[in-house]
Amino acid sequence: MTQTPPRANESAAGFVPYDVAEHLRTPEEMAAYLDAWLEEAPDDVAGLARALGDIARAKGMTQVAKETKALRLRLHACAAVVEG
Numbered sequence: 001m002t003q004t005p006p007r008a009n010e011s012a013a014g015f016v017p018y019d020v021a022e023h024l025r026t027p028e029e030m031a032a033y034l035d036a037w038l039e040e041a042p043d044d045v046a047g048l049a050r051a052l053g054d055i056a057r058a059k060g061m062t063q064v065a066k067e068t069k070a071l072r073l074r075l076h077a078c079a080a081v082v083e084g
Contacts, residue, residue, distance in 0.1 A: 021057035024054065034052070049081075057079075
């Protein structure tokens with residue numbers, strides 16, 4: 001029996017990393033996610049930044065930049081700092 005190699009985002013054990021951004025589909029879900037961060041860890045600035053990054057990825061960087069009139073490059077720079 002031959003084994004197929006794992007996909008790019010799949011581990012050798014067959015697990016795919018969980019990305020919360022894939023599950024934030026509506027503005028209400030995004031608001032609830034952010035509210036939960038603020039309620040559970042209001043002083044966790046890094047966690048809040050990650051939550052905002054998750055929401056930005058869920059909405060799409062271009063859409064977030066359009067809605068906030070922020071420069072797209074600044075959003076990517078912020079995301080890189082959070083992930084880095």
